[in-house]
Amino acid sequence: MAAPPRITFVTGNAKKLEEVVAILRGSPLSIASRKLDLPELQGEPEDIAREKCRLAAQAANGAVICEDTLLCFNALRGLPGPYIKWFLAKLGHDGLNKMLAAYDDKTAYAQCLFALCAGPGKPVRLFDGRTHGSIVPPRGDNQFGWDPVFEPTESGGLTYAEMAVCDKNAISHRGRALTQLRDWLLANEDTFRAEMSRQ
Numbered sequence: 001m002a003a004p005p006r007i008t009f010v011t012g013n014a015k016k017l018e019e020v021v022a023i024l025r026g027s028p029l030s031i032a033s034r035k036l037d038l039p040e041l042q043g044e045p046e047d048i049a050r051e052k053c054r055l056a057a058q059a060a061n062g063a064v065i066c067e068d069t070l071l072c073f074n075a076l077r078g079l080p081g082p083y084i085k086w087f088l089a090k091l092g093h094d095g096l097n098k099m100l101a102a103y104d105d106k107t108a109y110a111q112c113l114f115a116l117c118a119g120p121g122k123p124v125r126l127f128d129g130r131t132h133g134s135i136v137p138p139r140g141d142n143q144f145g146w147d148p149v150f151e152p153t154e155s156g157g158l159t160y161a162e163m164a165v166c167d168k169n170a171i172s173h174r175g176r177a178l179t180q181l182r183d184w185l186l187a188n189e190d191t192f193r194a195e196m197s198r199q
């Protein structure tokens with residue numbers, strides 16, 4: 001049997017990489033990684049994810065995956081969404097809570113858009129994973145991004161930061177999107193290989 005196609009996960013975020021490695025452990029995919037902070041377009045999440053992946057394929061000159069993570073407050077009609085990185089950096093965990101002070105609705109969802117591309121100029125495919133929950137005052141040891149302030153509905157009252165890594169990965173936005181990507185690749189390996197080899 002041929003070796004699995006070699007794909008590079010392009011990200012500037014070491015914690016994302018750790019989770020991706022853990023989620024894919026035991027799967028037949030061969031993922032390398034490249035640390036690169038790519039420019040991100042503004043606009044709709046799907047357009048941001050597609051454009052970032054297009055740039056990643058050019059930078060790596062080969063098959064790539066990359067991902068965009070959003071944290072969407074329902075009371076704010078999905079904002080901060082793809083801009084959560086900058087809201088978190090400027091406002092911190094308390095500031096994210098204060099943004100919802102004027103609203104009864106504290107619900108939110110975490111969304112992960114994985115993008116897969118066989119090489120420069122090749123089509124970009126998206127895989128969308130979501131986890132619903134609420135924004136709460138910070139709790140928990142894991143200091144990955146906004147994990148301390150996001151309490152998934154299905155966690156039994158724990159924030160992401162209070163959950164064991166494997167429990168988070170089992171229900172997380174990232175776990176769900178990556179499972180779809182893996183299943184697509186395993187079912188469509190020949191199509192993807194053909195795209196990789198076509199100039």
Ligand SMILES: O=P(O)(O)OP(=O)(O)OP(=O)(O)OC[C@H]1O[C@@H](n2cnc3c(O)ncnc32)[C@H](O)[C@@H]1O
Pocket residue numbers: 010011012013016036037038066067068069070084085086088144145146147160174
């Ligand atoms: O290079 P890339 O892959 O873009 O990495 P990034 O850190 O810039 O990531 P994003 O652009 O997707 O911005 C998402 C923000 O949300 C944070 N984040 C991503 N996944 C998370 C998770 O599972 N739990 C908590 N915070 C997360 C991340 O640290 C960023 O601040």
Ligand SMILES: [Mg+2]
Pocket residue numbers: 040085
């Ligand atoms: Mg980024």
